[in-house]
Amino acid sequence: MSTVKAASPLSPPSRLRRRVDPVKIASFITLVITTFLMLLPLFFMVSTSLKSKREMLKFPPTFLPESWAWSNYTDIFETLQFGTLYKNSLIIAGFSVFGTLLSSALVAYGFARYRGRGNNFWFILLLSTMMLPYPAIMIPQFVLFSKMQWIDTFLPLIVPAFFGSAYNIFLLRQFFSTLPEELFDAGRIDGCGELRMWRTIALPLSAPALATVAIFAFIYSWNDLLTPVLYLSSSDKFTLPVGMASLTSSRFRIPPWHLLMVASVLAMVPIVTLFAIAQKQFVEGIVLTGIK
Amino acid sequence: MNKIMKSKRPAVLLTTALTAMVAISGCGGGKSAGNVAAGDSGAGNSGGSGEQVTISHYTIDSEDRTFIEKLIPEFEKEHPNIKVKVEKAPYEQFDSKLQTLIAGGNSPDVTSHYGYGGFAEYYNKDMLLDLTDLIKEDGFKAEDYNIPGNLMKIYTVNGRTYGIPVNMYVTLMLYNKDMFDAAGVSYPPSDYEDKSWTFERMVEDAKKMTLVSDDIAKTQYGVDFTWAERDMRPLYFGAEPYSEDTWTNGGVPSETHFDSPEVIAAYQKLFDLVFKDKVSPTSEWSKSVAGQNGDPFVAGKIGMSIGGSWNLAGANDFPFKIGVAAVPWGGNEQVRSTLFVDPLLILKDSKHPKEAFEWIKYLMTTEVQEKSIELSGGNPPVNTEAAEVYYKHFDGIDPQDVKKVYEGAVKYGYESYNHLITNYSQINDMFINELQPVETGHKTLEEVMPVIQKKVTEIIKR
Numbered sequence: 001m002s003t004v005k006a007a008s009p010l011s012p013p014s015r016l017r018r019r020v021d022p023v024k025i026a027s028f029i030t031l032v033i034t035t036f037l038m039l040l041p042l043f044f045m046v047s048t049s050l051k052s053k054r055e056m057l058k059f060p061p062t063f064l065p066e067s068w069a070w071s072n073y074t075d076i077f078e079t080l081q082f083g084t085l086y087k088n089s090l091i092i093a094g095f096s097v098f099g100t101l102l103s104s105a106l107v108a109y110g111f112a113r114y115r116g117r118g119n120n121f122w123f124i125l126l127l128s129t130m131m132l133p134y135p136a137i138m139i140p141q142f143v144l145f146s147k148m149q150w151i152d153t154f155l156p157l158i159v160p161a162f163f164g165s166a167y168n169i170f171l172l173r174q175f176f177s178t179l180p181e182e183l184f185d186a187g188r189i190d191g192c193g194e195l196r197m198w199r200t201i202a203l204p205l206s207a208p209a210l211a212t213v214a215i216f217a218f219i220y221s222w223n224d225l226l227t228p229v230l231y232l233s234s235s236d237k238f239t240l241p242v243g244m245a246s247l248t249s250s251r252f253r254i255p256p257w258h259l260l261m262v263a264s265v266l267a268m269v270p271i272v273t274l275f276a277i278a279q280k281q282f283v284e285g286i287v288l289t290g291i292k
Numbered sequence: 293m294n295k296i297m298k299s300k301r302p303a304v305l306l307t308t309a310l311t312a313m314v315a316i317s318g319c320g321g322g323k324s325a326g327n328v329a330a331g332d333s334g335a336g337n338s339g340g341s342g343e344q345v346t347i348s349h350y351t352i353d354s355e356d357r358t359f360i361e362k363l364i365p366e367f368e369k370e371h372p373n374i375k376v377k378v379e380k381a382p383y384e385q386f387d388s389k390l391q392t393l394i395a396g397g398n399s400p401d402v403t404s405h406y407g408y409g410g411f412a413e414y415y416n417k418d419m420l421l422d423l424t425d426l427i428k429e430d431g432f433k434a435e436d437y438n439i440p441g442n443l444m445k446i447y448t449v450n451g452r453t454y455g456i457p458v459n460m461y462v463t464l465m466l467y468n469k470d471m472f473d474a475a476g477v478s479y480p481p482s483d484y485e486d487k488s489w490t491f492e493r494m495v496e497d498a499k500k501m502t503l504v505s506d507d508i509a510k511t512q513y514g515v516d517f518t519w520a521e522r523d524m525r526p527l528y529f530g531a532e533p534y535s536e537d538t539w540t541n542g543g544v545p546s547e548t549h550f551d552s553p554e555v556i557a558a559y560q561k562l563f564d565l566v567f568k569d570k571v572s573p574t575s576e577w578s579k580s581v582a583g584q585n586g587d588p589f590v591a592g593k594i595g596m597s598i599g600g601s602w603n604l605a606g607a608n609d610f611p612f613k614i615g616v617a618a619v620p621w622g623g624n625e626q627v628r629s630t631l632f633v634d635p636l637l638i639l640k641d642s643k644h645p646k647e648a649f650e651w652i653k654y655l656m657t658t659e660v661q662e663k664s665i666e667l668s669g670g671n672p673p674v675n676t677e678a679a680e681v682y683y684k685h686f687d688g689i690d691p692q693d694v695k696k697v698y699e700g701a702v703k704y705g706y707e708s709y710n711h712l713i714t715n716y717s718q719i720n721d722m723f724i725n726e727l728q729p730v731e732t733g734h735k736t737l738e739e740v741m742p743v744i745q746k747k748v749t750e751i752i753k754r
Contacts, residue, residue, distance in 0.1 A: 054611045059581050059591040060509045142396040151398060226385070230392055233379035235353070242353070245382035249354035253669070254590055254606045 049073075049261035056258045069258070076262045084236055085243040090270070092157050092228075092239060093221040099161030100168055100217040101210060107164045108172030109198045113184070123173075130166045134226065142230060156231040157224075157239075161217065168213045175209035176202055211281035218274055222267075240267050345644045346375040347651060350390060350400035353380035356605065357406065359667035360655070367654050374647045383407065387717075394419065399641035401648040404458070404634050408720075410711040411447060411455065411635065412543030420454045421638040426649050427453060437656040438675045446707050447635045449542055455635030456652055457674045462701035463520055463630040465620075466589065466603055467596045469613035471512065475501045480596065480617035482693040484628065484700025487621055491561075494596065494620045498571035501595040508581070514571040515596040516578070516589060517562060519619070520630035521710050522723040523550075523748075526558035530624030534709065543714040544752060550745040556737050559730075567733060575731040600632060601698075605670040608687050616689060616697050629701035630708045633674065672698070718751045 048056060049072060050065045076082045111123055145156040179202060187197045203210065225241040232238055238246075244263050248255040351357045357380075364376045379400055381389040386407030393399055405411050414420050426432075434444045439457060447455030465480065472479055477497050481489050498514025505511050519525055526533050531554035538545035549555055565572040573581070573588060582588040589597035592612050597603070598619055607614055619628045636652045638645050654660060661678035664671060670685050679698065683691040710716050726744050729735035 053609060057590055057592075057609075057611060059588075059593065139392055139395050142392050146396045146398050229381050229385045229389055233348075233381075234377075235358075235380065238353075242382060245384065246353035246380075249352055249383040250356050253354075253356065254587075254609060 045261050045264055048258055049265050051258050053256065053258060056256075057254065072258055072262045073266075076259050076266070079256070079259060080243050080247065080263065081235065082243070082263065082266070085238055085240045086266070088154070088237060089222060089240040092154055093218050093270075095154075095158040096161040096221040097214050097217045099158065100165060101214060103162050103164040104168040104213060105172055105203065105206075105210065106198065108169045109176055109202055111169065111173045112176030112179075113202075126166050127170060138226075138230070145231065151231060152233050152237060153231075154237070157221070157227055161221075165217075168216065171213060172206065172209055175206050179205055208281045211278040215274060215278055219271060222271060344373050344375060345647050346377055347401040347642075347644050347648045348377045348379050349651065350379045350381075350393070350403040352383050352386055352406045354383065356668045356671055359664060359669075362667055363655070363660060363663070367651065370654070371647075371650060374644075374650060376651055394639070394641060397641075399639050401642040401644060402636055402638055402651060404455075404636055405711060406634070408717040410713070410716045411637075412712050412714045412716060414637065415449065415454060415542065416714050419639055421640045421642060421645055422452050423454060423456070423638060423649070424452045426638075426645060430649060430653075432649075432653065437653075438658060438677045439656070440674070440676060440702070443633055443674055446633055446712075447637075450540075455637045456656060457633045458636050458655060459634040459671050460674045460702075461601045461632040461634075461672055462698060462705060463598060463619060464601050464604075464697045464701060465596055465598050465617040466607075467615050467617055468589070468592060468594065469615050470592075471501055471595045471612075475595075477501065477595075479615055480620070482615075482617050482696040482700075484618045484696070484704055486618070489618060490621045491623065495565070495569055495571060498565075498595060499569065502571045504570065508577075511577070512593045513573045513588075513595070515565065515598075516572055516594045517565055517598050519562075519598045520708060521720060522727055523719060524630060524706075524709050525562060526555040527627045527706060528619075528622045528624065529554075529558040529561060530622070530627070531555045531558040534713070538709075538713060543712050545713065548745060548748050548752070550748060551742045556741050559737050559741070563730060563737065566731075574733070575728075600630075601672055601701075604686055604689075604694075607689065613688060616693050618697055618700055626704060627706045628704040629706070631701070631705040632708050633711070713752075715751050715754055718754075719748060722747050722751065 044061075047064060048061075050068050050070065051062070051072075052065075052067060052069045055062060055066055055069075111119070111126075141156075145151065148155075150156050150159075183201055183205075184197055187201050192200070223241060224239075225245060228239045228242050229245075232242065240263070244260060244267070247260050247263070349360060351360065358378065361378050364378070368375060379393075383406070387409050390400075390403065390407065405414060434441060443457045443460065444453070446457065447453065467480060469479070477500050480494070480497070483489075494515060501512065501514040503510065503512050519528055523533060531549075531552070533548055533550050533552075533555050534545040535547040535549075566574055573594070578588045581591055581593055587597070587599075587603070588594050589599075589603075590606070590610060592610075596617070604616070622628065636655065638648045638652070642648055655664075656675065658675055658677045661673040661675040662681045665673060665678065665682050665685055670682070672682050673679055680695075683694040683698065686694065710720065713719065723744065726740055726747065730737055730740055
């Protein structure tokens with residue numbers, strides 16, 4: 001951007017005559033077009049969510065709804081028990097985020113601040129758990145939780161989050177290692193215990209990294225379909241993805257895509273909100289953890 | 293490694309972790325064992341004192357399956373010692389959840405083959421309870437529930453019964469009345485005995501309604517002849533791809549004939565609809581027009597559509613008038629319609645098979661079957677008396693037509709392979725993949741069928 005200026009810093013302004021940079025224009029146009037393309041599916045999602053069942057079947061599809069079916073947004077609460085599903089998803093995601101933050105931050109702190117022999121071995125062991133695909137542990141885990149009588153409760157979906165996750169521990173460890181040792185020395189001089197240093201020094205300084213982890217954990221739990229399908233069986237305990245998958249479940253009906261789009265629009269709300277709140281932290285978090 | 297061995301800290305950590313694990317699992321195990329003992333004490337004596345037991349019915353989470361929840365209160369009133377719990381999963385996850393439930397020792401009591409896996413697969417995996425003794429002990433008679441005898445035979449292997457039929461879907465023709473009116477073509481008959489309704493006449497009628505234009509919005513086709521699963525289609529012209537012994541051999545055919553001239557000729561006739569007569573859409577066109585609904589007929593772009601009777605259930609939502617007709621006569625005396633009969637099954641690991649059978653019997657009674665039609669939005673019952681109610685269920689369609697089509701379909705029907713051949717989901721996937729180049733016009737049947745023959749043989753032997 002500034003290269004043009006830098007290349008001829010001494011040229012008189014009259015000769016440049018404020019000509020518009022064609023590269024700049026081209027990239028601007030490309031950006032606008034790509035943005036439009038990216039937003040198109042989103043636009044169709046919202047547009048379809050406002051169409052009537054008959055209009056949804058039309059071909060070629062209409063761009064904007066012919067008659068705006070706002071009632072879809074109230075219908076979804078009747079056809080799907082949408083309120084219950086939403087609440088369940090929020091509860092599970094909320095506890096998962098809390099659990100992930102608590103456990104991962106604690107473990108990561110340990111890995112970042114203590115030097116012990118075999119440190120690397122344990123860390124590599126931890127990271128290698130990332131390579132185990134979920135289906136490999138699915139049945140043993142199911143048997144375990146089933147023996148604990150946890151089937152058809154939220155516990156199998158929440159409790160594992162309190163046992164840390166390799167990726168998040170890795171992310172936070174990288175961040176904690178960048179904190180200057182002097183801060184902790186100062187803490188020690190003031191008579192801080194380790195847990196207190198973790199809580200009052202490490203955590204407040206790591207807001208960007210924690211926000212990143214929180215968003216990842218939330219999105220993971222919010223979108224998860226397989227685990228709730230396995231562990232939950234009664235409809236009053238289902239989560240949003242299960243309920244939405246069930247909308248297209250019938251082999252015998254035309255799926256109510258318009259209602260599914262309503263559900264998708266509403267399901268997006270918490271993620272967009274969370275992202276909007278944490279955006280500053282989130283972007284910073286990726287930049288910091290990525291570079292250092 | 294040496295370092296680690298010497299270092300004490302990891303060892304301490306490991307010990308702590310192990311202790312914690314043992315503590316947790318021990319604690320959990322103890323608790324669960326206690327609970328099981330307490331909960332199951334009822335099961336032990338369930339035969340005797342009529343103590344309360346809970347049975348679970350595992351099904352697909354969709355309106356046309358979960359309607360049974362509404363039937364439970366009445367059943368529990370009549371059977372105070374039995375409680376019914378419905379467990380569900382979305383269609384796509386039905387099979388994997390069922391396998392996990394069984395592997396995890398949480399097997400449901402009653403279910404059906406509602407997922408991709410069929411009866412033969414369950415049977416061969418030894419998942420099903422042999423109901424023969426239960427039926428004998430109970431004095432259950434199919435006639436009392438108006439179940440046609442030939443339907444009971446479908447889920448009987450070597451004289452042992454493994455399932456009770458509950459719903460029966462047939463293959464029929466749906467047609468777009470508006471399109472017939474616009475082209476001035478007379479409606480096709482619903483009577484299977486009307487032998488003037490032939491495959492050739494269908495093609496002639498279809499030509500009058502086909503309109504291919506550069507504007508995709510204006511293009512419409514006369515007929516969509518996607519008749520049953522791909523491997524079954526030759527049967528319609530009388531060519532048999534699987535050997536006779538499939539039905540007596542536990543779903544394992546000793547021979548298949550997918551590369552025989554008769555079978556190839558039968559497929560050729562169907563593909564000619566697309567590429568020679570050009571009265572049927574290509575698969576690409578169907579996909580682009582139908583989008584995720586998967587059916588261009590629903591979008592009003594097809595005159596006649598051969599499909600399962602489940603398509604009727606959505607009929608009240610279609611943006612045009614529809615009628616039902618017989619599947620035209622393909623020149624073969626027997627097979628014109630595929631039957632898809634869904635049974636209720638009791639799983640082998642069921643702890644309360646007797647109570648589960650009570651629940652199945654309840655679902656089979658005429659009164660409940662009649663109620664189920666309305667509650668499910670149009671599931672066709674096997675109970676012939678309840679079927680009378682089913683025929684009247686569809687707005688704008690003459691009940692006489694539905695009845696004729698159903699009765700003709702049963703007379704000229706053939707039970708679908710998809711429930712009765714082993715490893716069927718793999719066979720079906722393979723067919724979809726291998727036939728794709730033919731459907732898009734990139735390969736000929738002569739090139740593809742020997743490959744399919746080889747692959748089917750391999751899958752069956754698995």
